[in-house]
Amino acid sequence: MKHVTQIRQSVAISVVLIALLFILxxxxxxxxxxxxxxxxxxxxETEQAPxxxxxxxxxxVLKVLDGDTVVEMDMGEYLVGVVRAEMPASFEEEALxxxxxxxxxYTSYKILTGGNHGDTADICTDSTCCQAWIAEDRARSNWxxxxxxxxxxxxxxxxETDGQTILYGGVPILAVFHSSSAGQTRQAGTVWLNDLPYLxxxxxxEDGAQIPNYYSRVSFTADAFRxxxxxxxxxxxxxxxxxxxxTNAVTDASGSVETVDVGGVTMKGSTLxxxxxxxxxxxxxxVQDGELVFFVTGFGHGVGMSQYGADQMARDGxxxxxxxxxxxxGVTVEPYxxxxxxx
Ligand SMILES: [Zn+2]
Numbered sequence: 001m002k003h004v005t006q007i008r009q010s011v012a013i014s015v016v017l018i019a020l021l022f023i024l025x026x027x028x029x030x031x032x033x034x035x036x037x038x039x040x041x042x043x044x045e046t047e048q049a050p051x052x053x054x055x056x057x058x059x060x061v062l063k064v065l066d067g068d069t070v071v072e073m074d075m076g077e078y079l080v081g082v083v084r085a086e087m088p089a090s091f092e093e094e095a096l097x098x099x100x101x102x103x104x105x106y107t108s109y110k111i112l113t114g115g116n117h118g119d120t121a122d123i124c125t126d127s128t129c130c131q132a133w134i135a136e137d138r139a140r141s142n143w144x145x146x147x148x149x150x151x152x153x154x155x156x157x158x159x160e161t162d163g164q165t166i167l168y169g170g171v172p173i174l175a176v177f178h179s180s181s182a183g184q185t186r187q188a189g190t191v192w193l194n195d196l197p198y199l200x201x202x203x204x205x206e207d208g209a210q211i212p213n214y215y216s217r218v219s220f221t222a223d224a225f226r227x228x229x230x231x232x233x234x235x236x237x238x239x240x241x242x243x244x245x246x247t248n249a250v251t252d253a254s255g256s257v258e259t260v261d262v263g264g265v266t267m268k269g270s271t272l273x274x275x276x277x278x279x280x281x282x283x284x285x286x287v288q289d290g291e292l293v294f295f296v297t298g299f300g301h302g303v304g305m306s307q308y309g310a311d312q313m314a315r316d317g318x319x320x321x322x323x324x325x326x327x328x329x330g331v332t333v334e335p336y337x338x339x340x341x342x343x
Contacts, residue, residue: 012079015034017064017233020255021302022141027071027197028233028319030088040084041284042109051076051077051082051155051158051159052067052076052159053075053076053077053158053162054076054159054162055162055163056162056163056335056336056337057074057075057076057079057104057158057162057163058074058076059074059076059337060074060338061073061074061075061077062074062078062107062111062119062122062123063121063122064078064123064133065117065121065124065125066121066124066125066133067125068119068162073303074128075104075338076158076159076162076230077106077160078123078133079100079104079107079124080133080136080154080155080158081106081133081136081139082100082103082131082132082133083096083099083103083149083154083157083213084131084134084136084139084151084154084305085125085127085131085132085134085139086099086103086127086131086132086177087099087307088307089139089143089146089150089151089153089154090150091307091311091314092145092311092313092315092322093153093156093157093312093315094314094318094323094324095153095249095257095307095310095311095314095320095323096153096157097157097159097160097161097319097320098305098310098314098320098323098324099177099305099310100138100154100157100158100161100176101161101164101165101166101175101324101333102163102166102175102177102304102305102324103131103175104164104165105165105166105172105173105175106131106174106175106176106260107123107131107175108165108336108338109129109172109173109175110122110123111123111338111340112171112172112211115130116129116130116293121209122287124220127172131244133206134251134328136268138187140190141152141237153163157187161334162338163322163333163335163336164332164333164335165331165333165335165336165338166324166328166331167331167332167333167334167336168197168198168310168328168330168331168332170309172338173196173198173331174196174335175304175305175328176199176253176299176303176304177300177304177305177306177327178213178234178299178301178302178303178305178307179298179300179306179307179308180208180214180299180300180302180306180307180308180309181206181282181298181300181302181309182205182254182255182256182280182282182297182298182302183203183204183206184202184203184204184253184254184256185200185201185202185203185204185301185302185303185304185305185306185309185327186201186235186252186253186254186256186281186302186303187199187252188303189201189209190252190256190258190268190270190301190305191268191281191283192270192303195297197262197329197330198328198329198330198331199244199303199304199328199329200329201252201253201254202326202327202329204214204309204327205307205309205312205313205316206306206308206309206311206312207312208214208297208298210308211299211308213299214297214298214299215295215296216278216279216295216296217293217294217295217296218276218277218278218293218296219288219291219294220290220291220292220293220294221278221290221291222238222290222292223290224240225238225242225245225276225292226238228230228275228276228308229275230265231240231260231275231277231334232271232340233265233267235265236262236263236264236265236320237263237264238263242287242290242292244285245263245292246260246261246262246285246292247260247261248260248261248266249261249269251269254282255282256269256280256281256283256302257269257272257273257281257282257283268281268292269281269282270301272285276294277298278296278303279298279300280296280297280298280299280300280302281301281302282296282298282302283295283296283297283299302325304328305323305324305327305328306327309327310323310327313326320333321333323325
């Protein structure tokens with residue numbers, strides 16, 4: 001009896017094993033059947049493999065404030081969203097890599113120096129506060145039919161620069177960047193309060209003819225100009241002839257205004273740029289038909305890496321390390337392991 005039972009058990013086990021041989025492959029294939037047999041490429045982005053960060057980027061987990069919500073993601077996932085938002089995805093691969101490294105460095109600098117959000121978050125997605133960031137689905141709808149290619153380029157730029165960080169004296173720098181300069185970048189102290197040794201003026205090779213709105217023109221009526229300036233500087237005297245309102249401009253070699261007297265008040269060109277909403281502080285002006293007309297070159301504060309300049313350098317054969325060491329003076333670009341103090 002005992003022997004028969006053993007045989008029955010063996011037969012039962014064999015039947016189960018043989019059945020599994022047929023069922024298991026089906027269980028693996030069925031979920032992907034539509035992809036394998038439909039003959040169409042999948043359009044739903046959820047079928048796309050999610051981005052996986054490199055080893056160093058995966059080790060840094062960030063709290064990212066997006067609107068009212070704090071989302072946790074690792075450095076690589078975060079950087080892909082920053083590069084999507086901060087640089088045109090049509091740019092050269094080496095320019096996108098330079099952008100990824102600059103954004104990683106800027107983020108590390110913010111974390112090491114305390115950042116803008118205390119214990120709530122490491123960084124936010126508001127470009128006027130920290131750095132712009134957009135999710136994949138929103139980027140894809142902006143990109144349209146180029147979405148797959150653009151997303152792949154950006155993910156590669158982040159993955160292939162895993163952990164690479166711009167260092168000065170072994171420490172991540174304040175890696176600021178701007179859209180386009182007027183042929184030369186600007187010294188930090190002429191734009192903001194303080195100079196930094198690695199934010200010095202350097203030549204920048206962008207070709208204005210290829211850049212949308214590189215040259216812009218803005219005009220103000222007397223009332224409009226007065227209203228804007230007096231809101232910021234009520235002490236300015238804008239009573240006389242319009243042609244005498246702006247005097248004593250000091251410009252750098254590229255024509256960016258370092259300081260200018262506005263109604264007798266000396267201010268930085270970058271300050272007047274902010275008051276008037278000009279695209280950059282590289283501007284000239286004249287009175288035309290009773291209006292004050294500004295002629296502006298480039299876009300952004302002009303400090304650190306120029307994005308269009310980086311793209312031009314890449315077209316001319318530079319790699320991302322050459323681009324970064326050109327725009328940031330005296331730095332090295334190296335893998336860096338971010339360690340938080342006090343945690
Ligand atoms: Zn912020």
